[in-house]
Amino acid sequence: MLVSAAKQTWRALKVWPAAGRWKAALGIALPAVVIVALSGYLGGWLRLDPVVDLPSALIAAVILFVIPALAEELIFRGILLSWFATVSQRLGNWLSIGLYVLWHPLQALTFGPPWSAIFLQPSFLFATFILGIVLTHIRIVSQSLWPVIAIHWLLVLVWKLLFAGPFY
Numbered sequence: 001m002l003v004s005a006a007k008q009t010w011r012a013l014k015v016w017p018a019a020g021r022w023k024a025a026l027g028i029a030l031p032a033v034v035i036v037a038l039s040g041y042l043g044g045w046l047r048l049d050p051v052v053d054l055p056s057a058l059i060a061a062v063i064l065f066v067i068p069a070l071a072e073e074l075i076f077r078g079i080l081l082s083w084f085a086t087v088s089q090r091l092g093n094w095l096s097i098g099l100y101v102l103w104h105p106l107q108a109l110t111f112g113p114p115w116s117a118i119f120l121q122p123s124f125l126f127a128t129f130i131l132g133i134v135l136t137h138i139r140i141v142s143q144s145l146w147p148v149i150a151i152h153w154l155l156v157l158v159w160k161l162l163f164a165g166p167f168y
Contacts, residue, residue: 001086002079009078015144025138025147032134033155036127040163043123049164057161064160069153076100076132077139077148093140097132104128115166131155 017025040046051057076096084092104125108116118124135148142148159165 002083004086005079005083008082009074012078012143012145017142017144017147021142022147025142025151028138029134029151032130035130036155039123039127043121045118045121045124046159046163048162051161060160060167061157064156065153068156069149072100073145073149073152077135078145081136081139093136097129097136100132101125101128118166
């Protein structure tokens with residue numbers, strides 16, 4: 001089953017969605033972005049504070065594409081979603097979302113940097129839950145990992161570069 005999940009993940013990486021699917025993905029993501037932003041503002045982990053150091057911003061953009069966007073999406077919306085869906089699509093969706101949410105406090109409690117206490121805040125976990133639901137839906141509808149990788153990357157990048165998201 002794991003080999004089948006890896007093959008499905010590989011297929012989802014080889015699919016580049018048509019323009020209409022990208023537009024649909026953004027249409028689904030935008031309301032979630034508003035909810036995430038509101039949660040971040042109310043939780044205190046989202047406030048306007050742009051980074052002015054361009055070299056650091058460019059390095060961060062590359063790093064944030066690889067980790068968390070590419071790595072987490074390959075794991076949670078790729079391998080795990082495909083693997084769990086072999087038992088039940090609905091159960092697979094919720095298991096991959098739940099593990100995605102739980103991954104963040106696990107990160108904070110095991111090897112996270114000092115600022116990772118943000119990952120333990122209920123408002124952050126709520127935002128992660130909403131994002132997990134939306135990204136899972138987009139992955140299933142688009143049949144591709146690229147929209148979810150791009151959306152995840154853009155959200156984390158904007159948070160880190162414009163809204164005082166902590167750096168490593």
